[in-house]
Amino acid sequence: METNPQDSPSTTGAAREEAIFNAAKTLPKADRAAYLATACGAETELRQRIELLLESHEQAGDFLQPQPAAAGSAPTLVVSPSALEKPGDFIGHYKIRELLGEGGCGAVYVAEQTEPVRRKVALKVIKLGMDTRNVMARFEAERQALAMMDHPNIARVFDAGATETGRPYFVMELVRGIKITDYCDQNNLSTAQRLELFIQVCHAVQHAHQKGIIHRDLKPSNILVTLHDGVPVPKVIDFGIAKATEGRLSDLTVYTELHQFIGTPAYMSPEQAEMSGLDIDTRGDIYSLGVLLYELLTGRTPFDPQELIRSGLDQMRRTIREEEPVRPSTRLSTLMEADLTALARRHGAEPPKLIHLVRGDLDWIVMKALEKDRTRRFATANALAADTERFLKNEPVEARPPSSVYKLQKMLRRNKPAFAAAAAVIGALVVGLGLSLYLYTKERAALRKEKEAVRRAQDAEQQQVLLREQAEKGLAIERKAREMSSVGNQLTTAGFLMSQGLFDRAEELMKEVTPIIPQSASIYYALGARHFGNGELKAAITNFTTSVRVDPTNHFWYHYLAPVLVLADENDQYQKLREQILNQFKGTSDPAVAERMAKDCLILAPPAADLETLGRMADVAVSAGPTNKDYPYYQFVKGFAEYRQDHPAASVGWLQSVIAQGGNVARMVEAYAVLSMAQLKQQHTNDARESLAAAQELAGNRLERSEVSNWNDRIIAKELIKEAAAQLDSLQQAAPVSK
Amino acid sequence: MSEVTQILQAIEKGDSAAADQFLPLVYSELRKLAACKMANEPPGQTLQPTALVHEAWLRLGGGDGQLWTGRAHFFGAAAEAMRRILIENARRRKALRHGGGQQRLDIQEVEVAAPAEDEQLLQIDDALGRFSLLDQKKAELVKLRYFIGMTIEESAQTLGISEATAKRWWEYARAWLHAEVIAQHRNK
Numbered sequence: 046m047e048t049n050p051q052d053s054p055s056t057t058g059a060a061r062e063e064a065i066f067n068a069a070k071t072l073p074k075a076d077r078a079a080y081l082a083t084a085c086g087a088e089t090e091l092r093q094r095i096e097l098l099l100e101s102h103e104q105a106g107d108f109l110q111p112q113p114a115a116a117g118s119a120p121t122l123v124v125s126p127s128a129l130e131k132p133g134d135f136i137g138h139y140k141i142r143e144l145l146g147e148g149g150c151g152a153v154y155v156a157e158q159t160e161p162v163r164r165k166v167a168l169k170v171i172k173l174g175m176d177t178r179n180v181m182a183r184f185e186a187e188r189q190a191l192a193m194m195d196h197p198n199i200a201r202v203f204d205a206g207a208t209e210t211g212r213p214y215f216v217m218e219l220v221r222g223i224k225i226t227d228y229c230d231q232n233n234l235s236t237a238q239r240l241e242l243f244i245q246v247c248h249a250v251q252h253a254h255q256k257g258i259i260h261r262d263l264k265p266s267n268i269l270v271t272l273h274d275g276v277p278v279p280k281v282i283d284f285g286i287a288k289a290t291e292g293r294l295s296d297l298t299v300y301t302e303l304h305q306f307i308g309t310p311a312y313m314s315p316e317q318a319e320m321s322g323l324d325i326d327t328r329g330d331i332y333s334l335g336v337l338l339y340e341l342l343t344g345r346t347p348f349d350p351q352e353l354i355r356s357g358l359d360q361m362r363r364t365i366r367e368e369e370p371v372r373p374s375t376r377l378s379t380l381m382e383a384d385l386t387a388l389a390r391r392h393g394a395e396p397p398k399l400i401h402l403v404r405g406d407l408d409w410i411v412m413k414a415l416e417k418d419r420t421r422r423f424a425t426a427n428a429l430a431a432d433t434e435r436f437l438k439n440e441p442v443e444a445r446p447p448s449s450v451y452k453l454q455k456m457l458r459r460n461k462p463a464f465a466a467a468a469a470v471i472g473a474l475v476v477g478l479g480l481s482l483y484l485y486t487k488e489r490a491a492l493r494k495e496k497e498a499v500r501r502a503q504d505a506e507q508q509q510v511l512l513r514e515q516a517e518k519g520l521a522i523e524r525k526a527r528e529m530s531s532v533g534n535q536l537t538t539a540g541f542l543m544s545q546g547l548f549d550r551a552e553e554l555m556k557e558v559t560p561i562i563p564q565s566a567s568i569y570y571a572l573g574a575r576h577f578g579n580g581e582l583k584a585a586i587t588n589f590t591t592s593v594r595v596d597p598t599n600h601f602w603y604h605y606l607a608p609v610l611v612l613a614d615e616n617d618q619y620q621k622l623r624e625q626i627l628n629q630f631k632g633t634s635d636p637a638v639a640e641r642m643a644k645d646c647l648i649l650a651p652p653a654a655d656l657e658t659l660g661r662m663a664d665v666a667v668s669a670g671p672t673n674k675d676y677p678y679y680q681f682v683k684g685f686a687e688y689r690q691d692h693p694a695a696s697v698g699w700l701q702s703v704i705a706q707g708g709n710v711a712r713m714v715e716a717y718a719v720l721s722m723a724q725l726k727q728q729h730t731n732d733a734r735e736s737l738a739a740a741q742e743l744a745g746n747r748l749e750r751s752e753v754s755n756w757n758d759r760i761i762a763k764e765l766i767k768e769a770a771a772q773l774d775s776l777q778q779a780a781p782v783s784k
Numbered sequence: 785m786s787e788v789t790q791i792l793q794a795i796e797k798g799d800s801a802a803a804d805q806f807l808p809l810v811y812s813e814l815r816k817l818a819a820c821k822m823a824n825e826p827p828g829q830t831l832q833p834t835a836l837v838h839e840a841w842l843r844l845g846g847g848d849g850q851l852w853t854g855r856a857h858f859f860g861a862a863a864e865a866m867r868r869i870l871i872e873n874a875r876r877r878k879a880l881r882h883g884g885g886q887q888r889l890d891i892q893e894v895e896v897a898a899p900a901e902d903e904q905l906l907q908i909d910d911a912l913g914r915f916s917l918l919d920q921k922k923a924e925l926v927k928l929r930y931f932i933g934m935t936i937e938e939s940a941q942t943l944g945i946s947e948a949t950a951k952r953w954w955e956y957a958r959a960w961l962h963a964e965v966i967a968q969h970r971n972k
Contacts, residue, residue, distance in 0.1 A: 059918055059919065063956050067952055067955075067956065070955065097963050098963055099959070100963075101959040101960070101962040101966065102958070105958050105959060105962045108958060108961075108962045109926070109929070109930050356935065360937065
């Protein structure tokens with residue numbers, strides 16, 4: 046049998062390899078094997094090649110990335126050792142004892158205070174290049190507040206001043222500890238123990254916030270753990286210092302001071318990354334706490350700090366402001382196995398258990414703290430601590446996965462209302478993924494059947510003939526199977542593109558999809574819904590029409606196309622669609638199908654010849670009986686049909702029953718609108734006017750906010766209001782009614 | 785009007801001979817500029833390709849109202865020129881190390897910061913040559929990124945593609961080249 050992979054139609058080997066590679070790398074690692082099995086089918090060579098590329102992709106690391114160290118020609122900013130203070134030197138009242146550390150911001154010393162009390166303090170001297178007067182002024186402004194801070198988990202700030210060379214310095218409580226992340230890892234702290242420490246940090250930050258102090262530079266190196274009688278105590282240092290030295294974040298200085306600025310971009314909140322320098326509040330600290338929690342759980346920050354630095358200032362800001370970090374559990378599950386094992390060992394847990402523990406509640410807690418929009422974060426550090434405690438006590442946490450509507454909104458990047466296509470996009474993805482395998486196996490099964498027949502043939506000569514026939518058929522089937530699986534790949538890619546919000550590219554791709562198969566309908570539907578959401582009716586109609594064309598036996602697609610045609614005033618197309626619907630579905634015995642299809646045909650008054658058929662379909666719908674949970678829908682379509690059949694009294698009866706049951710807003714609006722028209726036909730003008738008013742009020746108040754999925758019903762509801770209002774209007778113009 | 789501007793306009797009009805002149809011109813401009821900068825810098829400094837290329841562009845009048853396509857042509861040529869300079873340097877150093885000490889070259893070596901060690905640079909360039917036969921466009925992107933240090937955003941603008949596309953191309957090309965370089969290593 047011919048099994049040359051080059052047979053695949055329409056895509057060249059390299060383009061196909063690239064498409065599958067692109068799709069696979071967006072998947073979690075665990076799902077890739079299954080996807081590749083589906084996408085590559087029996088083409089083992091292609092599959093091996095893509096596996097190699099994926100492995101390469103994972104391992105590429107710094108490959109081809111310019112090294113940050115290569116930025117050699119930038120003026121060097123490191124303060125040379127000679128400019129540093131030496132032990133024995135005095136700064137103010139403080140005698141330098143030893144260098145504790147050097148950071149982007151300056152040097153920290155252990156110093157001895159002689160008066161008014163004798164004690165050891167930490168003394169931080171800020172690097173040259175800052176405007177000392179401004180720094181001091183800002184510090185003075187906060188000194189009162191800083192003095193009021195008194196918390197066991199906060200290192201106190203005692204004093205500030207300027208050295209003889211004019212550099213600002215700060216005097217703080219001396220904390221001899223190690224970075225919280227290092228402490229946790231060196232002592233193999235369990236996840237629960239890490240969370241306990243984290244909660245203490247939150248409480249410290251809350252205390253400061255209550256005194257009106259924002260830290261602005263929370264990061265592991267500013268949270269040190271010391272042991273008190275063997276109990277680890279985290280201490281937050283440097284409160285008030287970032288504020289005093291904030292000048293360094295302004296746009297002008299940032300370039301020349303790039304090195305110190307980029308010391309901690311990984312912990313910087315989106316609003317700080319804006320660097321407008323004006324509007325930073327306590328919620329910036331909440332974000333940094335979220336990053337800390339992320340790192341405590343996964344050993345990594347949401348964005349790779351090296352990557353951030355390498356990407357340059359603008360890209361870095363954009364990443365922090367716009368890119369969604371992956372969830373902690375997802376991050377864990379995409380770690381290389383060796384890394385995960387090592388990480389899990391540092392948490393004193395088995396890898397699968399660790400992932401399981403983090404997935405869900407902890408994910409949501411972290412992601413809520415990391416929201417780009419600060420109004421969606423935890424309002425206070427205490428709220429973050431409280432939710433973490435709830436997790437530890439196995440109580441339900443308050444942070445919740447974002448609703449599907451919210452996620453859809455995010456996905457569409459604020460592009461217009463979001464009644465589009467959440468379900469359909471997900472559907473398209475699932476369909477696409479499963480499709481190639483399904484199609485392939487289906488055609489293969491046909492082939493197997495043929496082979497069975499050969500095996501069962503008794504006569505040897507008959508077998509020969511059959512075999513020859515089968516060989517020919519087999520080739521054709523094999524070719525078709527390949528063709529089908531290639532369509533499946535295209536659909537998968539389109540689904541992925543849409544899930545990434547890349548609708549235009551998905552649409553381009555879908556224009557080329559051949560052959561036509563029903564499984565692609567959901568993708569055309571999703572594309573149409575997206576256009577509809579953007580108010581592009583023509584493009585919406587094109588796509589919805591295609592979904593009907595490729596999958597004509599599924600009533601679902603008609604149900605979206607019909608209302609949009611009415612909305613766009615495409616009356617000829619609508620009439621044609623009605624004929625098509627009636628041909629296809631007039632004999633249906635499924636109440637739900639009968640209801641939807643009849644309703645779609647009734648939106649505009651149908652020709653008299655069709656009324657009988659539509660009445661029968663409405664009967665099929667109500668035959669479901671009152672025990673059916675969708676019965677009010679069926680009653681509505683029956684009342685609607687009665688109205689179009691010019692039986693106003695019967696219509697009023699059905700519709701009043703629908704209204705009495707309440708429920709779905711669109712259905713209520715529709716029922717009131719048709720009721721109004723039926724009452725008008727009975728010449729109950731005042732009742733008609735009241736019913737229309739009820740329809741309009743409901744529509745005005747609640748329709749837009751009602752269930753996102755029923756947008757087609759909302760169109761119908763509005764169209765019916767228009768029709769009822771027009772009828773009342775024309776009546777009034779013809780003969781003004783006296784009260 | 786500078787020579788570069790003239791040539792760019794000729795290229796715009798579809799003059800293919802002009803396109804052939806363009807690369808050598810950019811190449812020599814870059815060399816000249818680098819040599820001039822070297823003379824004014826303290827010894828031991830290396831020049832950053834990104835800075836060098838952008839400065840060359842500005843000096844050639846690229847800042848004032850150049851056609852967009854002209855810009856794309858320039859940076860495309862500059863990436864290729866920079867690649868040649870870097871590869872020449874790497875090859876020369878390699879030759880010197882392998883006992884070719886007597887073959888002194890009269891061209892002064894331009895100390896441009898290379899993105900990798902000589903050996904790796906040559907391997908990558910080899911692989912890139914093969915890749916460009918397969919996919920010219922993506923190879924262009926790699927040159928812009930790798931040899932003149934453009935960001936995804938800049939290179940997307942230069943090539944006239946979306947950032948998302950550039951990022952996707954980049955990841956594919958990088959995986960491809962990485963796999964190729966690793967395979968070369970194994971075969972040694």
